[in-house]
Amino acid sequence: MQSSSTRHRLEAVNHDHETIPERLAVVTGGNRGIGLEVCRQLALQGVTVILTARDEKRGKDAVESLCHESNLSNIIFHQLDILDGNSRASLARYINSRFGKLDILLSGKAVNLIQSVIVQTYDEAVKCLNTNYYGLKWITEALLPLLKQSPSGARIVNTTSLRSELKVQILSIKKKRYFCASTSLPNNMIVPVPNLPQRMPNEKLRDELRNIDIWDEARIEAMLNEFLLDLKNERLEEAGWPTMLPAYSMSKTVVNLYTRILAKRHPEMRINCVHPGFVNTEINWNTGIIPPEEGARGAVKASLLLQDGPTGCYFDQTELGEAW
Numbered sequence: 001m002q003s004s005s006t007r008h009r010l011e012a013v014n015h016d017h018e019t020i021p022e023r024l025a026v027v028t029g030g031n032r033g034i035g036l037e038v039c040r041q042l043a044l045q046g047v048t049v050i051l052t053a054r055d056e057k058r059g060k061d062a063v064e065s066l067c068h069e070s071n072l073s074n075i076i077f078h079q080l081d082i083l084d085g086n087s088r089a090s091l092a093r094y095i096n097s098r099f100g101k102l103d104i105l106l107s108g109k110a111v112n113l114i115q116s117v118i119v120q121t122y123d124e125a126v127k128c129l130n131t132n133y134y135g136l137k138w139i140t141e142a143l144l145p146l147l148k149q150s151p152s153g154a155r156i157v158n159t160t161s162l163r164s165e166l167k168v169q170i171l172s173i174k175k176k177r178y179f180c181a182s183t184s185l186p187n188n189m190i191v192p193v194p195n196l197p198q199r200m201p202n203e204k205l206r207d208e209l210r211n212i213d214i215w216d217e218a219r220i221e222a223m224l225n226e227f228l229l230d231l232k233n234e235r236l237e238e239a240g241w242p243t244m245l246p247a248y249s250m251s252k253t254v255v256n257l258y259t260r261i262l263a264k265r266h267p268e269m270r271i272n273c274v275h276p277g278f279v280n281t282e283i284n285w286n287t288g289i290i291p292p293e294e295g296a297r298g299a300v301k302a303s304l305l306l307q308d309g310p311t312g313c314y315f316d317q318t319e320l321g322e323a324w
C-alpha cells in the first residue's frame with residue numbers, strides 16, 4: 001500500500017496528465033536560505049512545491065539539487081521576481097492554467113540591507129520596504145484568486161522577524177540566546193532586561209499598532225510614507241521610529257499588520273506570520289545560531305495547520321508568540 005506522501009509524489013509526477021495535487025504550495029525566494037529549506041520540508045511532507053526565484057538559473061539549480069539530494073520529484077521551478085508585475089502575472093497564469101488553485105503561499109523576501117544597521121539612505125530604505133512589504137503584498141494579491149479556490153481553505157505564511165515585535169523589555173531565555181550563547185539560567189525563565197530601548201519608541205503609534213481594527217493597506221502606506229519622510233529629514237529618533245535597522249524593522253512591523261488584516265478579511269483561510277529565529281543564512285553573513293533546517297520548521301508548521309488552527313497570529317519559530 002502506498003504511503004500518503006508517496007501518493008502525493010506520484011500525483012505530482014503525473015502533472016503532464018493534468019492530475020491536480022492535493023496540496024500545492026508556492027515558496028518565494030526558494031533558491032537559498034530559509035526558503036530553500038521550506039521547499040525541501042514541504043515536499044518531504046507530500047506537498048507539491050513551486051519553488052520560485054528571481055534568477056532562473058539559480059532557481060533551476062536549487063530544484064535540481066533538492067530533488068537529487070532528497071530524492072524528491074514533487075518540486076517544480078517557476079521564475080518570480082516579486083517586484084516585477086509581469087513576473088507575478090506570469091506565475092498566476094501558469095498556476096491557473098495548470099492547476100486552477102493554490103493551497104499554500106509562503107512569502108517574505110529580504111534585501112540584504114541589514115548592514116545598514118543605524119544609518120540608512122533613503123533609497124536603501126525604499127528598496128527594503130518595497131521588497132519586504134510591498135512585494136509580499138503584491139504577490140499575495142496576484143495569487144489570492146487562486147488561493148480562494150483551495151478546497152480545504154488556503155494557508156498563507158509571511159516571514160517576519162523579531163525586529164517586528166513591539167515588546168522588548170522582557171526577553172525569554174530563548175531570545176536571550178541571541179545575545180549570550182551560554183547561560184546557566186533555567187530554560188523557561190523570563191528575564192527582565194532593564195533599560196533596553198523600545199523597538200518602537202513612539203508610544204502612541206505602538207498602541208495604534210496593537211489595534212488591528214483601525215488598519216488597512218492605505219493607512220499602512222500613509223505610515224510608511226511618513227516614516228520615509230522622517231528618515232529623509234533625519235528625524236527618526238525625534239519622531240520615535242525604530243533607530244536600529246529602521247527600514248527593516250518597519251517592513252516587518254507592517255508585514256505583521258498586513259497578515260492580521262488578511263486574516264480578518266479571509267476567515268476561511270489560516271493566515272499567519274512567522275519569525276524563523278536567528279538562522280544561519282546569507283542575510284546575516286552566516287552568523288545565525290540555528291541551521292536553516294531548524295529555521296524552516298515554523299513556516300512549515302504554519303503551512304500545514306489544521307482548519308481549526310490559529311489565524312492572524314505570530315509564531316516565534318514553532319511556538320505561538322506575542323509580537324503586538
Ligand SMILES: NC(=O)c1ccc[n+]([C@@H]2O[C@H](COP(=O)([O-])OP(=O)(O)OC[C@H]3O[C@@H](n4cnc5c(N)ncnc54)[C@H](OP(=O)(O)O)[C@@H]3O)[C@@H](O)[C@H]2O)c1
Pocket residue numbers: 028029030031032033034035053054055058080081082083108109110111112131135159160161162275276277278279280281282283284288
Ligand atoms: N536569517 C535570519 O536570521 C532571519 C531572521 C529573521 C527573519 N528572517 C527573514 O526570513 C526571510 C528569508 O531570509 P533568509 O535568511 O533565508 O535570507 P537569504 O538567505 O538572504 O535569502 C533571501 C531570498 O530572498 C530572495 N529575494 C530577494 N529579493 C527578491 C525579489 N525581488 N524577488 C524574489 N526573491 C527575492 C533572494 O533571492 P536571490 O538569491 O536572487 O538574491 C533569496 O532567495 C526574510 O524575510 C528574512 O527577513 C531571517
